[in-house]
Amino acid sequence: MAATGFEIEKFDDKINFNLWQVRMMAILVQIGLKKVVTRKKLENLNQTKWEELDEKVLSAIQLCLANTIL
Template sequence: MEGSGKKRSSRNTSSSRHRSTVSNAKFEVKKFDRTSNFNMWQCEIMDVLIQQELDIALEEKPYDMTENDWKKLNTKTYSTIRLCLTKEQKYFIMRETNAKEL
């Protein structure tokens, strides 16, 4: 309003209102059952692996990592992925032993 003497703030309040942080958040991924969008599910799984610092298991073993640590990391990664599958889908990967093979 003109003449009211009030100045509108030039700050964009909508962007500050929509800003949020994620810290120590629990991520939920709907279990893949072949009826949902696989690409979206895969993206969500990758995000979870990155947040848990498990995505390295999808690469080659780092030269400075012991075999025992690599095995633990790989097992944890594999388990995380399996937990996001329905029982029917787990059946197809039960024999896999490496996260890279999934």
């Protein structure tokens, strides 16, 4: 995944999911989005900002999935 500056093999159901999941979480940490997948809506964010962060996480994960999985 070149968009983040980090490389991760796209998950295609042939590689180890647990390893891919750890690497995906590490990427989310690096781009500041881990909090979105590990917590419910943060109290100090308005709905618009929360939805924006949620969309960013979704797109980051989707970009790391093979077409057959997506």
